[in-house]
Amino acid sequence: MNYHTTIQQQLDKIKQENQGRSNKQILILGAGMAGLAAGYELAQLGHRVEIWEGSPRLGGRVWTHRFKNGQYGEFGAMRIPASHDYTRHYLNELGLTLRPFINSHRETYRDFEGIVCKAKDAAQKIGRLFNLSRRDREAIANDGLDGIFLRIMSHLLSYLDKGDKLQLFGNCPLSDKLNYFDSQSLLQTLHNYTDTHDAVRLMGKATILEEYWHYSTAMFIREEIDEAFSGLEEICGGMDKLPNALADAVLPDGTKLRDRIVFNREVCSINQDNEGVTIKFKQNGNLEQKTYPYVLCTIPFSVLRRMDLQMSSGSKKVQDAIQGLGYQSSTKVLVNCTKRFWELEDNIFGGASLTDSIARMTFYPSDNAELKDREISQEAGVLLGSYTWGATARRLGTLNLQKRGKVVFDKIERFHPQIGNYLDPEEPYASMAWDRNKWSAGAFASSQPLDLQRFFPEVNQAAARLFFAGEHLSPYPSWIQGALWSALQGVRQIVLA
Ligand SMILES: Cc1cc2nc3c(=O)[nH]c(=O)nc-3n(C[C@H](O)[C@H](O)[C@H](O)COP(=O)(O)OP(=O)(O)OC[C@H]3O[C@@H](n4cnc5c(N)ncnc54)[C@H](O)[C@@H]3O)c2cc1C
Structure with missing residues (x-):
């Protein structure tokens, strides 16, 4: 059963409310899932949209790392629950293909208290x-x-x-x-x-x-x-197909959202007054500024709290939330292997081995789980060698890539002693420590005790000209669904403004 306004209800309501109100000029900060979805919907509704993205890439925390040998793994989002109707709406609309994401598998390992055994x-x-x-x-x-x-x-x-x-x-x-x-x-x-x-x-x-x-x-x-771990699926070919397909969807005027994104434009300060919102940004090493009538900011609060922000009165709760909302850390280490030895020798097709060592969770790819094709098993494959949160993620994050990879390798070797024979010699590891990523300064919002009472629902109430969206402002923090849910809240607020 649904405990929220479905996406179709929300889109219908917005369309109705937009009648006679289109053609606003709107600047969106951030080209992650929230910024892209908001831009896409506002453009569909006939508004003039521009998106500024600080980094050189789109997608934000939906980030598929592609190795030189063509293999890939996910630094960020990797699974989509059956219940996430906002996410699935865009996947359907953009024609992306899904397959089951295997979250657990009986043949995987457990390595706790010094004992290694099958799950x-x-x-x-x-x-x-x-x-x-x-x-x-x-x-x-x-x-x-x-x-x-x-x-x-x-x-x-x-x-x-x-x-x-x-x-x-x-x-x-x-x-x-x-x-x-x-x-x-x-x-x-x-x-x-x-x-x-x-x-x-x-x-x-x-x-x-x-x-x-x-x-x-x-x-x-x-x-x-929310049954967030039921009916999980992944996008065939990598999760970054979602933000890229959204950026490349053709808009009513024949252009693409991608054409409206300015990359490498780092926002440094935001100042809202009665006239509009003035944004200072770095451009080719210089500090410049521009004023817009409406701004939708999807920059994570963990980044925003380091910026100079000036907002009109009445926004104390928003300012408190920007400073205080809880965030979680996460680090992922991908291990690029020349052969899927875990399929050939251990009969593992998807799922995760768990350990109380610093590696914590080792996920196996799900792409061969349905076919169990032995020829595919002979080919290269990527292990999500380590997925960690909290202090463990921060500890791993202090190490450089080679050391981080080696520490994780040593821990995986406890349950896969053969792994040393199968490391890709050219590019064995890739990793993302999300706390160290300047554009997110953390992995995702996670409520600390009293966060919901201290900051919500006021933080989601409409402001005058500066609006906020992103996973952190939704009932689905740490999910793409949250970014999309809050993007549509932001779109609605701007339409009504
Ligand atoms: C490790 C990890 C695992 C996850 N697993 C899943 C999963 O399995 N399933 C799932 O559904 N979700 C998952 N998520 C969550 C999901 O990825 C996020 O909730 C979602 O992508 C957030 O989108 P967003 O638009 O709110 O924020 P972001 O994607 O962070 O977008 C914000 C954008 O703002 C830009 N920006 C930041 N600072 C500035 C600045 N100063 N100037 C200009 N631009 C700036 C950033 O570069 C970024 O592009 C995971 C996330 C992580 C980190």
Whole structure:
């Protein structure tokens, strides 16, 4: 069931409201998914749109890294849940092909507490090392090592009625019940619903959510309601096909959005007054400025908080949110292999091996999961050798590419001792430490306790001339769906302004 305005309802409403209001001049800051979708829709509605992008590329945190040998892997977004109707709307409209993204696979490995075993044996071989109550032991026997977490989440969901669920996805204040979950960290909540400290320790490892202990419980409840890990798919040929297809879609006047993007234009300051919004930007080493009647800013708050911002009165909550909204760190390390040894020798087709070492999660490609074609298995393939969050991601981020690759390689070698025979000699690794990426200064927004009460819904209310959009302003932070949902909120606000 849907707990939000569907994209079709939203687009229809905007189209109706736009009647007699087109031809506004709008500057969009940022050519990530929010900026591109907003630009596309505003241009469809007959407005004059320009997009400024600080970096030399479009797509923002949708970033497919392509190795010289033609192989690729994802630095950012990699999977799309069945429930993400905003994302799927654009995928359909742009004619992109999807295939299943395999999130878990029985033949993958678990490497916890010094023991390496197959995922299918982990509940028995690793679970027994933890001091668990009878009900928790039953939970892992039934559902695997993350069974205790699943038990608790389904228990928490049973407290919420339809009204509560709607509030979590709407632009409205939360009930007392939800405020409570918003104020509790995940760690506090899990402690309240387990019988031993070891149960929490096991959950932290088995779900890799240790790196989320101090974020708000409400965020996890919302993802659970959204069924964010069901029916996952990926775009055949790489996730960057989505932003590129959006930029290349033909607009009503025969032009493309790509033609309206100015690249390498770094915004340095934003000043809103009654007349318009003045943006200072770097151009060929010089500082210049321009004023526009309407600006939609999709620059992440983690970047914006380092800039000089002057906004009209009445926007205190927005300014507080820009400074204080919680963000998460993430690092990914891609390992370029000459042969898919994991398919040939381990029968692994997709899914992830998990470890309590610094590598944390090793994802296998899903592209051969349906066919299991042995000829494809003989070919080159890219492992997402390490996907990490939090302090682990920051630690990896301090290392240079070669060291980062080697550290991850050493950890993967524990469950794939043959990996050394298959590293691409020319370009073995590629990596993105999102905290160090100047254009995002973090991976994605993640609610800290009280964030929802402190900043929402006011942060989403319409301003005079300067509007904000991006995943961070949506009920789907850390997903493309969030960027698109908030882009349409921004489009609507501009249309009505
Ligand atoms: C590691 C990781 C994994 C993810 N996994 C998934 C997933 O599996 N599925 C999913 O749906 N989503 C996933 N996401 C989230 C998804 O990628 C984002 O939510 C979405 O792409 C954000 O879009 P956005 O437009 O809000 O922001 P961005 O993509 O960050 O766009 C903002 C744009 O602003 C530009 N910019 C920044 N500063 C300036 C400046 N000063 N001047 C001008 N331009 C500037 C940036 O270069 C960028 O292009 C993941 C993200 C990360 C980092």
